Amino acid sequence: xxxxxxxxxxxxxxxxxxxxxxxxxxxxxxxxxxxxxxxxxxxxxxxxxxxxxxxxxxxxxxxxxxxxxxxxxxxxxxxxxxxxxxxxxxxxxxxxxxxxxxxxxxxxxxxxx
Amino acid sequence: xxxxxxxxxxxxxxxxxxxxxxxxxxxxxxxxxxxxxxxxxxxxxxxxxxxxxxxxxxxxxxxxxxxxxxxxxxxxxxxxxxxxxxxxxxxxxxxxxxxxxxxxxxxxxxxxx
Amino acid sequence: xxxxxxxxxxxxxxxxxxxxxxxxxxxxxxxxxxxxxxxxxxxxxxxxxxxxxxxxxxxxxxxxxxxxxxxxxxxxxxxxxxxxxxxxxxxxxxxxxxxxxxxxxxxxxxxxxxxxxxxxxxxxxxxxxxxxxxxxxxxxxxxxxxxxxxxxxxxxxxxxxxxxxxxxxxxxxxxxxxxxxxxxxxxxxxxxxxxxxxxxxxxxxxxxxxxxxxxxxxxxxxxxxxxxxxxxxxxxxxxxxxxxxxxxxxxxxxxxxxxxxxxxxxxxxxxxxxxxxxxxxxxx
Amino acid sequence: xxxxxxxxxxxxxxxxxxxxxxxxxxxxxxxxxxxxxxxxxxxxxxxxxxxxxxxxxxxxxxxxxxxxxxxxxxxxxxxxxxxxxxxxxxxxxxxxxxxxxxxxxxxxxxxxxxxxxxxxxxxxxxxxxxxxxxxxxxxxxxxxxxxxxxxxxxxxxxxxxxxxxxxxxxxxxxxxxxxxxxxxxxxxxxxxxxxxxxxxxxxxxxxxxxxxxxxxxxxxxxxxxxxxxxxxxxxxxxxxxxxxxxxxxxxxxxxxxxxxxxxxxxxxxxxxxxxxxxxxxxxx
Ligand SMILES: [Zn+2]
Ligand SMILES: [Zn+2]
Numbered sequence: 001x002x003x004x005x006x007x008x009x010x011x012x013x014x015x016x017x018x019x020x021x022x023x024x025x026x027x028x029x030x031x032x033x034x035x036x037x038x039x040x041x042x043x044x045x046x047x048x049x050x051x052x053x054x055x056x057x058x059x060x061x062x063x064x065x066x067x068x069x070x071x072x073x074x075x076x077x078x079x080x081x082x083x084x085x086x087x088x089x090x091x092x093x094x095x096x097x098x099x100x101x102x103x104x105x106x107x108x109x110x111x112x113x
Numbered sequence: 114x115x116x117x118x119x120x121x122x123x124x125x126x127x128x129x130x131x132x133x134x135x136x137x138x139x140x141x142x143x144x145x146x147x148x149x150x151x152x153x154x155x156x157x158x159x160x161x162x163x164x165x166x167x168x169x170x171x172x173x174x175x176x177x178x179x180x181x182x183x184x185x186x187x188x189x190x191x192x193x194x195x196x197x198x199x200x201x202x203x204x205x206x207x208x209x210x211x212x213x214x215x216x217x218x219x220x221x222x223x224x225x226x
Numbered sequence: 227x228x229x230x231x232x233x234x235x236x237x238x239x240x241x242x243x244x245x246x247x248x249x250x251x252x253x254x255x256x257x258x259x260x261x262x263x264x265x266x267x268x269x270x271x272x273x274x275x276x277x278x279x280x281x282x283x284x285x286x287x288x289x290x291x292x293x294x295x296x297x298x299x300x301x302x303x304x305x306x307x308x309x310x311x312x313x314x315x316x317x318x319x320x321x322x323x324x325x326x327x328x329x330x331x332x333x334x335x336x337x338x339x340x341x342x343x344x345x346x347x348x349x350x351x352x353x354x355x356x357x358x359x360x361x362x363x364x365x366x367x368x369x370x371x372x373x374x375x376x377x378x379x380x381x382x383x384x385x386x387x388x389x390x391x392x393x394x395x396x397x398x399x400x401x402x403x404x405x406x407x408x409x410x411x412x413x414x415x416x417x418x419x420x421x422x423x424x425x426x427x428x429x430x431x432x433x434x435x436x437x438x439x440x441x442x443x444x445x446x447x448x449x450x451x452x453x454x455x456x457x458x459x460x461x462x463x464x465x466x467x468x469x470x471x472x473x474x475x476x477x478x479x480x481x482x483x484x485x486x487x488x489x490x491x492x493x494x495x496x497x498x499x500x501x502x503x504x505x506x507x508x509x510x
Numbered sequence: 511x512x513x514x515x516x517x518x519x520x521x522x523x524x525x526x527x528x529x530x531x532x533x534x535x536x537x538x539x540x541x542x543x544x545x546x547x548x549x550x551x552x553x554x555x556x557x558x559x560x561x562x563x564x565x566x567x568x569x570x571x572x573x574x575x576x577x578x579x580x581x582x583x584x585x586x587x588x589x590x591x592x593x594x595x596x597x598x599x600x601x602x603x604x605x606x607x608x609x610x611x612x613x614x615x616x617x618x619x620x621x622x623x624x625x626x627x628x629x630x631x632x633x634x635x636x637x638x639x640x641x642x643x644x645x646x647x648x649x650x651x652x653x654x655x656x657x658x659x660x661x662x663x664x665x666x667x668x669x670x671x672x673x674x675x676x677x678x679x680x681x682x683x684x685x686x687x688x689x690x691x692x693x694x695x696x697x698x699x700x701x702x703x704x705x706x707x708x709x710x711x712x713x714x715x716x717x718x719x720x721x722x723x724x725x726x727x728x729x730x731x732x733x734x735x736x737x738x739x740x741x742x743x744x745x746x747x748x749x750x751x752x753x754x755x756x757x758x759x760x761x762x763x764x765x766x767x768x769x770x771x772x773x774x775x776x777x778x779x780x781x782x783x784x785x786x787x788x789x790x791x792x793x794x
Contacts, residue, residue: 011456012388028733031460078410080454082468087405089471105468107456109406112385112421113272113360113428124740125672142451144744191694193738195752200689202755218752220740222690225669225705226556226644226712243583247706248670250744275559275713278589283709299527301611305562308610326592327585386532422531425567426724429559429717436710437743450746459721460534462734465749 004041004048006102008057009034013108014079019063037061039098050081051094053104080107117154117161119215121170122147126221127192132176150174152211163194164207166217193220231261238330242284255444256284262443263287265349267340267368268358269320270294271428272382272435274306276356279436281324281331285443288324288331289352292316293339303425339500340364342489345371354442356435357381362409363496369394369402370489373480378447380438382431384423387459389431392452392470393438395480399452403486404474412498430457515545522614526568539728540568546727547571549636551624551652553604554578555712556642556666556719558590563720565608565615569727572608572615573636576600577623587709623784624648626773629655638726640719641665645784646693647776653678653686654773657764662731664722666715668707671743673715676736676754677722679764683736687770688758696782714741 010018015033025035039056042048051073058070069076081088082105083096098104123131128146138148152169155161164186171183182189194201195218196209211217229235234242234256245251251259264285266277269292281288294316296307304316311319317335324333336348340359349355349371357368357379365381372379378396383389395401434455441447452470479486493499513519518526518540529535535543548569550561553576565572578600580591588600595603601619608617620632624643633639633655641652641663649665656663662680667673679685718739725731736754763770777783 031462077408086469087471110383110385110390111362113270113358144746190692199753200755223667223669223674224646226552226554226642241582242586244706279710279713282586282589298525302526302566305566422528426563426717426720429563433710433713463751467747
């Protein structure tokens, strides 16, 4: 199956969910956990959607307890998904068709003050 | 002569040098004085360079005393030129060949505190 | 003496002269600030700079809510407080510092824990609410109270090296529940006592909360689309802004058919309250 | 009692516990802050929050330079000062407020106008200098003194609704003269007294100056490329970062063949000094 390269970014605490090996691939200049990553592209009839990308992240990138990231078909509460600078609900949410070179970001909400 | 469309942005006080008519063209969402502008593209042998773009800005966009912006072949001291997010000296400075869709920014330095 | 609501006093003109010079503020904007009332919930890391700058810039009426007392370990970020006030009420400490800076700002203190029984009464009297608290239960409480009372909410947060800033419930934008319909798991709710915070991080966010209040009070905010500002000491660039969804028609509190029509039990809803330290703080 | 340079006292551990919890700070970083000395030039709109947060976060030695007295029209942005200190020395007012917050920060005040005769002596004793001044002549003076003494410079500015932040003379990056080899025309040098400033704008920039100091003091800054942060109340997004040139080999002071090898007459160089209000403030 062909591959699709996207940029993934995990910030505000969401980076703590990701395996340490991806830290080594991270863009040093950004300071954030941010890296290019290849995902299976899907087919013309069944293109890769955000929900599948999230499952891919859960299965391949998340360390430890996978439920901490995604459970029962839902992303863990308190994580915002941002596609190319916009809340994924401005796009099509889980149904959004992932494009090559998309920047997809997982932001953990903060409660402290 | 063919035209080249660039985005011009004037900030931190540099916007005060520009004719009011361009305020109406400004991108409302940005809040800054920022607008698309067409400039003569130059030719293959003599492509448009930053120094000519600056002369174009002086001749067509600057209001009042043109010397306030550009005098004796030099930009007024205290104005930084930024090309696509980088100081123009990181690029080729006045010799930089302007490209379609470049974002070119004039920033006035601030002294107050 | 009662101040005329349409005229600045000579003292105000002298004091705010540097703001009156700015076309975007001017006399009209300064009057709007003075005729505005703002409630700051939390006088800690975020509330300290926010309340200080709001009072300095000329907000007319400032309410401060906090039930806590000043602790030595607060002082690296809660710059409104002092060594002398350690052990004493935070709101009293805060109002002492603010009154040193400005006697023109009318302050009111609420030395209570904001909860479902008192939130609407306290919030109801203000034009704008600032969420400068440190736990999820109180954030949902403040959000719902603001939605039910129709008051815009300037929400800031800061943990470790990161900060976030959003204005909720304003101009067709989302509320906190639109973004976060389900509360996070109790073990995921890190606050500053457990995970730490660099002092200046809430400083930056608290200042920006004060800026958002000025934008709201002067009417400027209506031109902006909903967004969340992300800040990190670690990131390059330090700031990024992401575009947010609008109000969600299906939101439980601000939606078209709300199921939350009065304040609920937020400690039960979140599984943890303002005074609970997460017993085992895990990943997030 | 003398503090051991490689160990935090119990009081420091209690007070800075929330910073010690952050891996990027920790005991090592906190010790670096405590063993650092920082000179803040100007205790106005920028210097107020910057000095306050530096003291709060645990910078060990803080110098404050200002020759001015507190005026009522300062208080909308210079939140370190108080109504009671109007008419009195700014540095004394500043140090009074700082000492209320932290007795652990060793402060030294210089109630003088920084000029070519005293700048190198004053600056020489510090690890990091913060430019929180309000005029071009003093900005060139501080820059040159820092270059000649090999000290990094955290430079902030704020006018009207806009702010700028850059770290100069550090890690192969430019100095102020690399960027601005020629001083602006005297009529172009707006300061806050003439053109105004919204109180919280220097608040934001001053906090960010304190953050840059922490990055420098803890060694983090070496990983970053030279940049200028632009902030505006008006812009969406409010912050943008632009990439700057490196050190210019032709720079008059930090270049390969410098022509400025000692401090010069900066008032003559700029055509205006720190006390001159631009007589006819025109466009910029
Ligand atoms: Zn909602
Ligand atoms: Zn230089």
